[in-house]
Amino acid sequence: MKSLLPHTVSLVRKTGLLKAAGLLLTFLFLGFSPVEQEYPDGLYFILPCSRYSDRPMPVAISLITQSVCLADQPFLGASAVESVSTLYEAHDENLIFFDITLSSKAFETLQKITSASDVQTFALISGGGVLCLFFWNEEKPNRILRIESKSGSRKVQQAHKQLSARFSMPG
Incomplete structure (x- = not known):
């Protein structure tokens, strides 16, 4: 059985979805980590x-x-x-x-x-x-x-x- 991953990556690259997926992943990771540091008094x-x-x-x-x-x-x-x-x-x-x-x-x-x-x-x-x-x-x-x-x-x-x-x- 052949893997569909190379074809999927190729399709994603051609359609520009890789950038969108990268932005989505970045957004998800940033959403779970604090953007601003909390400073103690x-x-x-x-x-x-x-x-x-x-x-x-x-x-x-x-x-x-x-x-x-x-x-x-x-x-x-x-x-x-x-x-x-x-x-x-x-x-x-x-x-x-x-x-x-x-x-x-x-x-x-x-x-x-x-x-x-x-x-x-x-x-x-x-x-x-x-x-x-x-x-x-x-x-x-x-x-x-x-x-x-x-x-x-x-x-x-x-x-x-x-x-x-x-x-x-x-x-």
């Missing part, structure tokens, strides 16, 4: 994005219209955040803001990292997405990170709501 290094590979993948930042590429794991976990302040509105300055207080250990770790390398920009992940970037000021190090925007910004209000639900408010 914490502080991440920002990496240069590569045009030649899918690692690291750009991740959108919720407070601004930008995307960045991140390390696979945080260098400081969710325990880096000690507390989140209440949401403040400074009407005379047209600002809305809240503060994130880092733990003492996270603050010490950031000081060591920034003094030993030229890395000064980090990403804060909460709820699986990049909440914001922050720039470490080595001349004036501070445990408090301020998230601010023009008054009436819904993004800052949403970020505050998300973070205050995850982390304790100061007493």
Whole structure:
């Protein structure tokens, strides 16, 4: 008995079904594997994005219209955040803001990292997405990170709501 496989492959090639079958298989495999990486809460290094590979993948930042590429794991976990302040509105300055207080250990770790390398920009992940970037000021190090925007910004209000639900408010 002769195999029908060579004739079937020949027929598929002639009719262009091989491309469709390949696309279907690719779709099926991609459908079962996650396309986006889930990021645990914490502080991440920002990496240069590569045009030649899918690692690291750009991740959108919720407070601004930008995307960045991140390390696979945080260098400081969710325990880096000690507390989140209440949401403040400074009407005379047209600002809305809240503060994130880092733990003492996270603050010490950031000081060591920034003094030993030229890395000064980090990403804060909460709820699986990049909440914001922050720039470490080595001349004036501070445990408090301020998230601010023009008054009436819904993004800052949403970020505050998300973070205050995850982390304790100061007493």
